[in-house]
Amino acid sequence: MSELTDVGGENDARPRSSSSRRLTVDSIETYYGDSHVLFDVSLSVGDGEIVALVGRNGAGKTTTLRSIMGLTPAKSGRIEKDGESIHGLDPHQVRKRGISWIPEERRVFGGLTVDENLRLAAHTADTDQRERIEEVYDRFSRLDERRTQKAGTMSGGEQQMLAIARALLGPETDLLLLDEPSEGLAPQIVKDVESIIRELNEEGVTVLLVEQNAEMALGLADRAYVLETGEIVHESSADELLADRSAMEQYLGVQ
Known part of the structure; x- marks a missing residue:
């Protein structure tokens, strides 16, 4: 146009x-x-x-x-x-x-760690899914540094990165x-x-x-x-x- x-x-x-x-x-x-x-x-x-x-x-x-x-x-x-x-x-x-939807206000599970949030999004912690989670950590180095941190204690930007990372897991x-x-x-x-x-x-x-x-x-x-x-x-x-x-x-x- x-x-x-x-x-x-x-x-x-x-x-x-x-x-x-x-x-x-x-x-x-x-x-x-x-x-x-x-x-x-x-x-x-x-x-x-x-x-x-x-x-x-x-x-x-x-x-x-x-x-x-x-x-x-x-x-x-x-x-x-x-x-x-x-x-x-x-x-x-x-x-x-x-199709993945990342809603307003992120809506991560604040009481779970970063890794638990990602494992939940992937539905399983088997080898194939673990590989995909590790790929997410390679992309989001800040999340890699906070694997064991409760998501609710992270900054808004870090929570947004986690929300995007979760959307990339599960079905393609x-x-x-x-x-x-x-x-x-x-x-x-x-x-x-x-x-x-x-x-x-x-x-x-x-x-x-x-x-x-x-x-x-x-x-x-x-x-x-x-x-x-x-x-x-x-x-x-x-x-x-x-x-x-x-x-x-x-x-x-x-x-």
Whole structure:
């Protein structure tokens, strides 16, 4: 796209199933009880992309991820992974299809050690899984240093690294859903998390990134969608959105 596109206008194009699309979300409607939260939401994530879903607090970003994972199932619409429907599947079935979700606030098991958290994510401590855990320690040297430390006593940045590490264990992951990974982190730690996301993507992991820190998300992403009160209102390349200061202020409150 050469410029920002108003969704619903003449240039509106629904995502269609394609072998090059890792994830397709088409016209989903999601409710919390009687409260209508997502309205005709459509987006796609291509194989190998980082796509940012940005918007103000309460826009429905987390609900979109929960709908994909089957935690808050969409009442209508279509959700596909690699061209196959995952709409209506239980979360553990979605996970088995290669999708990992790292929720907001990390949610590590604070009373368990780093190693216990990783072993729990891997479900077993047999030789094969132990090898994978050791590979995680090779990637995250800070976690290696804290194997026996209780996760709840670590810094927010270290807990975020642990949350990402856990997501890489268990069934093979080729699509990572990240919800506010920079929340509450010091600027230098945010840069560390950015580097981890970029490295995983370079290794073949596709990423759908929900992030309140729009400039951080757009700096990482290939493309971006803006969600406002449950509706997609703009989509563009991430660079185009980042350069459009009027749109950044209008939709995201960024001066």
